[in-house]
Amino acid sequence: DVVMTQSPLSLPVTLGQPASISCRSSQSLVHSNGNTFLNWFQQRPGQSPRRLIYKVSNRDSGVPDRFSGSGSGTDFTLQISRVEAEDVGVYYCMQATHWPWTFGQGTKVEIK
Amino acid sequence: EVQLVESGGGLVQPGGSLRLSCVASGFTFSSCWMRWVRQAPGRGLETVANIKDDGGEKYYVDSVKGRFTISRDNAKNSLYLQMSSLRDEDTAVYYCTSAIRGDSRDYWGQGTLVTVSS
Numbered sequence: 386d387v388v389m390t391q392s393p394l395s396l397p398v399t400l401g402q403p404a405s406i407s408c409r410s411s412q413s414l415v416h417s418n419g420n421t422f423l424n425w426f427q428q429r430p431g432q433s434p435r436r437l438i439y440k441v442s443n444r445d446s447g448v449p450d451r452f453s454g455s456g457s458g459t460d461f462t463l464q465i466s467r468v469e470a471e472d473v474g475v476y477y478c479m480q481a482t483h484w485p486w487t488f489g490q491g492t493k494v495e496i497k
Numbered sequence: 498e499v500q501l502v503e504s505g506g507g508l509v510q511p512g513g514s515l516r517l518s519c520v521a522s523g524f525t526f527s528s529c530w531m532r533w534v535r536q537a538p539g540r541g542l543e544t545v546a547n548i549k550d551d552g553g554e555k556y557y558v559d560s561v562k563g564r565f566t567i568s569r570d571n572a573k574n575s576l577y578l579q580m581s582s583l584r585d586e587d588t589a590v591y592y593c594t595s596a597i598r599g600d601s602r603d604y605w606g607q608g609t610l611v612t613v614s615s
Binding site: 436439 | 534541542543544547556592594599600601605607
């Protein structure tokens with residue numbers, strides 16, 4: 386199975402400041418069709434997960450533009466340009482290139 | 498409004514069986530790959546099984562192969578997960594969710610809790 390490794394696992398941030406989460410995969414996430422199926426999810430406390438980013442850098446409907454995704458191959462990053470209080474929660478990367486689709490361990494974002 | 502409503506969770510003894518259901522509304526269910534994702538208490542997320550839009554392809558994570566069966570009824574806009582030979586480690590919240598890789602459709606239910614315990 387593809388192992389997804391996130392860092393850091395805990396991220397205290399100051400409101401209005403940027404934040405960055407790294408995700409590395411144990412093998413390339415480039416699919417034979419040329420797409421890279423790397424997603425980012427947000428799970429707020431007590432809620433179901435919600436996808437923020439698909440195919441590395443595409444924002445889902447309704448996702449604020451302060452969230453952005455980048456990367457290629459095996460190294461990917463989720464960036465929040467200016468953290469707001471509603472961004473508190475756990476963030477997961479997930480690959481959907483190889484079966485089984487696998488998630489990272491999660492990064493807990495909290496306000497300092 | 499898109500909705501996915503799961504049901505069927507509960508307390509079951511090890512070795513027992515349970516059937517989860519998920520009813521979809523607000524989108525074209527029959528054109529969407531779907532999946533079940535679970536989350537053990539205080540833990541991360543795990544994809545359990547995927548099913549193609551027409552039900553013709555099914556995929557399972559190794560830990561549930563031979564014990565769980567994913568299915569769907571597009572006429573009823575419903576997704577199912579038949580779980581048997583349940584183990585303690587199957588205890589989790591089970592989410593019904595879309596499995597679309599290539600566009601902005603991503604839908605999640607509220608989850609249903611399955612507790613395997615004697």
